[in-house]
Amino acid sequence: MSKNITPSQLLGEIGEAAVRLRFLTMGFQFDGRSRLEAGVDGIAEVMDRGRPLARMIAVQVKATDSGRYTSETDAGFSYLMRPEDLDYWRGSNLPIIIVLYRKSDDTFFWKEVGNQIKDEERRLQFDKAQDVLDVNAVERLAALTVPKAGFGYYVPPIGGGEEALVNILPVTLPSEVFVSSTPHTPKKAAAILLDGDAPRFDWAIKGGTFWSFSDPRETVCRDIVDLDQVEAIDTSSLAFHEDQDEQNNFAFLLRKTLDHQVRNELRWNKERKLFYVRALAENTTRTFAYEASKKRTSTDVVNAVMNKTDKTKVDFVRHHAFVPRFELLYDQWYLVINPTYFFTTNGFIPHSYPAALLAGKKRMDNSASLRGQVVMWHRFLSQADRDESNLFGQASTEPRLRFGEPPVVALATRVPEDVWGSQKKAASEPDDGQERMFA
Incomplete structure (x- = not known):
């Protein structure tokens, strides 16, 4: 056959x-x-x-x-x-x-x-x-x-080159940090300050030692330290410690200092561990104008989104936000900016079901929008420094963190837009935004 x-x-x-x-x-x-x-x-x-x-x-x-x-x-x-x-x-x-x-x-x-x-x-x-x-x-x-894990991966040349903006801001530290012994735990110290009129929390307590860039003898923190033990030391002696635990403690102090520094403009959400732009009034959009890379621009950092059917009703309020992380790279501290969004019902009450709103917004983000958000956050966090250079600006009397421009890296190729999309996650896992090192 x-x-x-x-x-x-x-x-x-x-x-x-x-x-x-x-x-x-x-x-x-x-x-x-x-x-x-x-x-x-x-x-x-x-x-x-x-x-x-x-x-x-x-x-x-x-x-x-x-x-x-x-x-x-x-x-x-x-x-x-x-x-x-x-x-x-x-x-x-x-x-x-x-x-x-x-x-x-x-x-x-x-x-x-x-x-x-x-x-x-x-x-x-x-x-x-x-x-x-x-x-x-x-x-x-x-x-x-392209590998979907890790930092800074990009596909080899498919088109022309471009400049990538690294989403880290160099931090200039105050020259002195004040240390003192304290008889209180962090929880007890916070309770004491909350009983006062103007509590502040730009400090850290670890093992009976108090740290702050502000002199506690001149603030309400005098109530939680041993005043006769307060000492000003060079910041570098703590900032560049070789022990990883000490670096983590210092990073925590930086985050608390930033929290105090931006308290009038940003809010901290403990659950999602992010800063978001505070609303100035209920159901009201807030715009931030700034100098971008080549021209002056503005963006709605708080956006009251109206109902598509009933134009008089606000569906939700979207706030620009970022997840902060302080990292020591060689002999320089950086603030890592991971842009994301925070949702409220009216500008003040956290939204009960933000995951779908966040996923929908993230799907519309591309490399250009991420780059713009990194630039915007630098301008937002450094606006006080620019005000000081202005003759009409109000100089701050408190030591604070200063943030330099995000570094620019020249890439040999243009990065395909699909690389910037969020990784697929299980349906039960909320999308808090993929951490990236380039924008």
């Missing part, structure tokens, strides 16, 4: 050949697997103007002759993945995509298969406008090869 090649086998070969040709015309390399493949038909390699970059994507090709896809409309369709394929792909150390090829209309659609997909979530949704495999998908595909 003679051997036969089935139509299904022929269609599979035609599909793989068509997909290989499509990748080659897009500027990628594509190498097919052997006949022993178990769920990956080929490996696509990202190239920059003919230069291979060793950035690989595993490709599974699914070919059909002329049938319609499941639930297909003019806008899109769905595709159900096989459980055995999912089991195989979960062990992959490469990003995996499915490419669907239809011979009758010569169409190519692609979708990433994330390693977080569960057996009960096997259905992929394709968008006919967004998920076409053509030259417009090059940067999205290249972005799949």
